[in-house]
Amino acid sequence: MALANVFETPAPGFNFDNAGRNAALKGLFDGGKTPKPMKTGTTIAGVVFKDGVVLGADTRATSGEVVADKMCAKIHYISPNIYCCGAGTAADTEKTTDLLSSNLTIYSLNSGRNPRVVMAVNILQDMLYRYHGQIGANLILGGVDCTGSHLYTVGPYGSVNKVPYLSMGSGDLAALGILEDGFKPDLELEPAKELVRAAIQAGIMNDLGSGNNIDICVITKQGVDYIRPYRESQFKDKRKTKYKYPPGATPILTEKVVPLKLEVVQETVQKMETA
Amino acid sequence: IVPVAGFSPQGAYGVQDSLRSGFTSVKNELLPSHPLELSEKNFQLNQDKMNFSTLRNIQGLHAPLKLQMEYRAARQVIQRLPFLQSSNLALDTLRNSDESIGFEDVLNDPAHSEVMGEPHMMVEYKLGLL
Numbered sequence: 001m002a003l004a005n006v007f008e009t010p011a012p013g014f015n016f017d018n019a020g021r022n023a024a025l026k027g028l029f030d031g032g033k034t035p036k037p038m039k040t041g042t043t044i045a046g047v048v049f050k051d052g053v054v055l056g057a058d059t060r061a062t063s064g065e066v067v068a069d070k071m072c073a074k075i076h077y078i079s080p081n082i083y084c085c086g087a088g089t090a091a092d093t094e095k096t097t098d099l100l101s102s103n104l105t106i107y108s109l110n111s112g113r114n115p116r117v118v119m120a121v122n123i124l125q126d127m128l129y130r131y132h133g134q135i136g137a138n139l140i141l142g143g144v145d146c147t148g149s150h151l152y153t154v155g156p157y158g159s160v161n162k163v164p165y166l167s168m169g170s171g172d173l174a175a176l177g178i179l180e181d182g183f184k185p186d187l188e189l190e191p192a193k194e195l196v197r198a199a200i201q202a203g204i205m206n207d208l209g210s211g212n213n214i215d216i217c218v219i220t221k222q223g224v225d226y227i228r229p230y231r232e233s234q235f236k237d238k239r240k241t242k243y244k245y246p247p248g249a250t251p252i253l254t255e256k257v258v259p260l261k262l263e264v265v266q267e268t269v270q271k272m273e274t275a
Numbered sequence: 276i277v278p279v280a281g282f283s284p285q286g287a288y289g290v291q292d293s294l295r296s297g298f299t300s301v302k303n304e305l306l307p308s309h310p311l312e313l314s315e316k317n318f319q320l321n322q323d324k325m326n327f328s329t330l331r332n333i334q335g336l337h338a339p340l341k342l343q344m345e346y347r348a349a350r351q352v353i354q355r356l357p358f359l360q361s362s363n364l365a366l367d368t369l370r371n372s373d374e375s376i377g378f379e380d381v382l383n384d385p386a387h388s389e390v391m392g393e394p395h396m397m398v399e400y401k402l403g404l405l
Contacts, residue, residue, distance in 0.1 A: 016307070
């Protein structure tokens with residue numbers, strides 16, 4: 001009887017109670033539609049050039065058939081020399097890259113060294129394999145470290161690919177066509193940026209899930225250049241977010257002043273103690 | 276599909292407490308409803324087993340035995356009352372998980388749990404007086 005009060009705290013980490021609830025409720029409400037998680041139907045691409053890595057992404061986040069975010073930031077910071085583009089479920093890519101960034105920061109604080117791209121890839125691979133693809137994160141990791149410039153892709157089940165040029169997301173086939181056509185080893189900076197831009201543009205034009213602006217991130221040994229936005233969509237609406245009017249904008253037609261009659265009812269004087 | 280223990284109702288006398296644990300379904304009590312539920316429940320145990328067996332193969336039997344003794348000592352937390360949460364710092368240091376962040380540090384942190392066991396009952400249960 002009293003055992004009902006002996007409480008065991010639930011284990012930290014993921015809690016699967018709701019899965020049980022959903023299974024129990026399955027037969028009860030027919031035709032009930034579950035809300036869709038916000039996915040980034042996306043085009044992301046990366047290219048290794050002579051001095052480093054160029055990463056590019058579009059900025060549209062969709063939730064079903066509606067555009068949920070027009071200025072979504074898909075290029076996430078991992079460490080000063082490593083950035084990661086994320087496609088798939090938006091929350092999953094955000095959280096996974098955040099955890100990865102925290103782990104690498106702890107490592108670099110402990111050892112005093114800049115993290116390497118392989119370390120980020122290994123951490124991600126372990127984390128994503130543990131959850132057997134339930135975390136929907138397709139990531140492109142690019143960075144420059146002491147061993148050179150690297151570009152990796154990590155799939156949701158933990159698969160890893162190391163290639164000189166890549167694209168992921170729903171617009172990856174369109175972008176990959178442009179990359180296959182234009183890629184040459186040891187490109188210069190400007191042609192590399194132009195290639196990535198053209199690849200993302202192809203993804204935007206030919207895929208419904210990608211759109212709006214193009215973000216570019218250039219990582220070299222000297223530093224990082226995060227250009228957001230690199231190209232703005234020509235259909236961007238000019239909405240003002242502040243609607244404050246300057247004083248004097250409204251013309252005054254008539255003015256009537258009515259003085260309020262006040263009577264002094266009670267007056268008390270309290271002396272202040274100034275010592 | 277093999278039924279797994281540990282999914283029976285958590286309320287008093289084994290009856291489902293709908294208010295606290297939600298709806299019942301016989302399928303839920305026999306099988307896990309999420310593909311990850313089983314593997315996550317046993318993840319830490321399996322990792323430890325794997326690490327200990329590797330250590331045994333490399334360094335001999337004494338190494339995992341000594342480590343397991345230290346784990347047991349760190350897990351005991353003798354001074355703390357049963358209804359209070361412990362940060363398990365000694366255990367984390369032994370396992371080297373004090374230098375990494377995972378989902379178990381971010382989600383469902385037991386230190387932020389909104390419910391607590393009834394203190395008197397928990398102490399009586401621990402002392403065997405119940």
